[in-house]
Amino acid sequence: MASKKHASVVVIGAGPGGYAAAFRSADLGKDVLLIDREPALGGVCLNRGCIPSKALLHIARVMEEARSLNAMGVEFGSPEINIDSIREWKEKVIIQLNQGIAQMAKARKVETLQGTAAFKSNSELVVSAGSKKTTISFDHCIIAAGSVSASAPGISMDHPDILTSRTALDLEKIPETLLVIGGGYIGLEMGTVYHALGSKVSVAEFMPDLLPGADADLVKPLFRKLSKQFEEIALSTKITGVEPAKKSGLSVSLEKDGKTISREYDQVLMAVGRRPNTDHLQLGNTDIKTNEKNFITVDRKQKTAVDHIFAVGDCSNHPNNIFKQRLRLESVQNAVEQAKLIAASITGSHKPYQEVPWFWSDQYNIKLQIAGISQDHDHRVIRGFPEEEKFAVFYQKEKRLIAVDAINSPKEFMVGKKWIAMQAKIPFELIRNRDVDLKKIAG
Numbered sequence: 001m002a003s004k005k006h007a008s009v010v011v012i013g014a015g016p017g018g019y020a021a022a023f024r025s026a027d028l029g030k031d032v033l034l035i036d037r038e039p040a041l042g043g044v045c046l047n048r049g050c051i052p053s054k055a056l057l058h059i060a061r062v063m064e065e066a067r068s069l070n071a072m073g074v075e076f077g078s079p080e081i082n083i084d085s086i087r088e089w090k091e092k093v094i095i096q097l098n099q100g101i102a103q104m105a106k107a108r109k110v111e112t113l114q115g116t117a118a119f120k121s122n123s124e125l126v127v128s129a130g131s132k133k134t135t136i137s138f139d140h141c142i143i144a145a146g147s148v149s150a151s152a153p154g155i156s157m158d159h160p161d162i163l164t165s166r167t168a169l170d171l172e173k174i175p176e177t178l179l180v181i182g183g184g185y186i187g188l189e190m191g192t193v194y195h196a197l198g199s200k201v202s203v204a205e206f207m208p209d210l211l212p213g214a215d216a217d218l219v220k221p222l223f224r225k226l227s228k229q230f231e232e233i234a235l236s237t238k239i240t241g242v243e244p245a246k247k248s249g250l251s252v253s254l255e256k257d258g259k260t261i262s263r264e265y266d267q268v269l270m271a272v273g274r275r276p277n278t279d280h281l282q283l284g285n286t287d288i289k290t291n292e293k294n295f296i297t298v299d300r301k302q303k304t305a306v307d308h309i310f311a312v313g314d315c316s317n318h319p320n321n322i323f324k325q326r327l328r329l330e331s332v333q334n335a336v337e338q339a340k341l342i343a344a345s346i347t348g349s350h351k352p353y354q355e356v357p358w359f360w361s362d363q364y365n366i367k368l369q370i371a372g373i374s375q376d377h378d379h380r381v382i383r384g385f386p387e388e389e390k391f392a393v394f395y396q397k398e399k400r401l402i403a404v405d406a407i408n409s410p411k412e413f414m415v416g417k418k419w420i421a422m423q424a425k426i427p428f429e430l431i432r433n434r435d436v437d438l439k440k441i442a443g
Helices: 016-027 043-048 050-072 083-107 185-196 216-229 332-347 415-424 438-442
Strands: 002-012 032-036 111-114 116-119 124-129 132-143 147-149 177-181 200-204 232-234 238-244 250-256 259-265 267-270 274-276 309-311 368-371 379-385 390-397 400-407
Touching (some): 016 332, 032 132, 177 259, 185 216, 216 232, 309 332
Parallel strands (some): 002 032, 200 232
Antiparallel strands (some): 116 124, 124 132, 368 400
16 A cells, blocks of 8 residues: 655654654744654654663662662661562653653644655655555655664674663563673663662673773773672673573673683673664665765765755764764754754754754763763863762863763753853853853853
């Protein structure tokens, strides 16, 4: 069964970048069609990424704070973990937000269509949902297809005890031992959750440091904190094999300093990064260009090689992306800002280009956030509370704040206020006092 339709703006992907682009375009008067493979809007971030992980990290944080009261003379008994109730609560959080996004789409008269989109040409695509196919022509298209979990070369993901970030969030069981392959923020977040729920967690990272690309002065206290919680953090370590163990679980071969050792774990979480979710788009039928890692190439305004097709979020390779030398997951806020820029370009409204914020992890007690982090700075200021492992780095260029990099996300550093200051381009010296009235300074 086939049908045809036309839309002024077609958005592929209903994650934060996609629905933000759809909603903003609709607000500016465009006829918008929002396409997603899943029945519920929200994309990876809401349904199986940022939101469920942050919900679980909230539990981990509260449990850690309760334990920390022991040193102050307040003791609680050991917590009882009801994994079914935790899973049910997590799903309720997701459903409530799903419903909120659906209501916003309805209020803006944004049409939604479930199915898998594939390009036929620079001006048409086909959406498949079972045996039903819909051919859609468009004036403008915004690709917000997101990303999927990457895997390590030579390691099969078929075994049920080899988890991805998606299956790890399902909480089917809490293993006694868990190996996290990859020391990026996704692996560390999930390791933190499983540690809080009772697993003995180990981490293996190929690079010599955790969170490659993050400020070294902030990674050090993070490493100290996690070393007290995890069983082992093995850096500069390569995973050469993961096989079923003789009795149960998995046998993992780890190579370090030219030596290979074998260890057994109940489960393994593969968290070696993300790759763009563009395989199904049939980009070869268009003039859209991609780079060597299949990220869609865009300019500073998120435009692809085709003038009326844009790409936003994880599937795009923005020229200002400081992490472009490695696979990365862009932040929700970054995708939303990109989406607003695209909507302005499509509708002809004015939105001057500006650097958008970057956010790293939101780990429970170790929160590492980056807002507008740039290698192009000429001065760097570090502030901190060493006894609490709270630190922040302020990056400046031409006496203006261009980035804030904080660990433990301390409210003392007022990261949110510094972001406002960056947008207002307020001189750094005027915002060093955390109680500064930004409205007054900005006039």
